[in-house]
Amino acid sequence: EAQVTQNPRYLITVTGKKLTVTCSQNMNHEYMSWYRQDPGLGLRQIYYSMNVEVTDKGDVPEGYKVSRKEKRNFPLILESPSPNQTSLYFCASSLTGLAKETQYFGPGTRLLVL
């Protein structure tokens, strides 16, 4: 089954404690992206990757890091989480990143930073 998986699905942590949210896709997609969704602000892009070792900033990259060492994985790293990073995070992938392609979203990771 074609899918995008994220782990963990729910996470409560404290300010400053480094964490990683994993994202994996099994569709051999070149393009992957991270979004955060907040009430009243909608869905905003954090980082995206066009292929292995190729990443670029989205609209809200501050406080986040990403890496793309393998095609299937695109982890999101919060080096020193702060309460304003409490949010619902989605990973997504598509074949090559063209706008007309269907972008497949993962189930989401709900993060609470205390």
Place this chain on the structure above:
Amino acid sequence: QKEVEQDPGPLSVPEGAIVSLNCTYSNSAFQYFMWYRQYSRKGPELLMYTYSSGNKEDGRFTAQVDKSSKYISLFIRDSQPSDSATYLCAFTNGGGSNYKLTFGKGTLLTVNP
């Protein structure tokens, strides 16, 4: 002026009604226009995609784009309770290697049986 404006609703309609969802945008560089549907506690899914002014129909759904007015719409005919979801408009500049999506805040739709 915000780059994308979308009425957050909520919008509540009876089953069978025609639903109209709208977004306005200010960025003239937007060339591709999309509508995503997001069910509660799920990730968004692409519903409609278009790149030109005019109408595009897919079953009960019609996407309408007016580039001159910077206005896009999604119409749902014969709405069903299963259409109850949040609908997000989305925009991007180009389809090559510059794939950055800008989303509206979403409109929450409830279709009552």
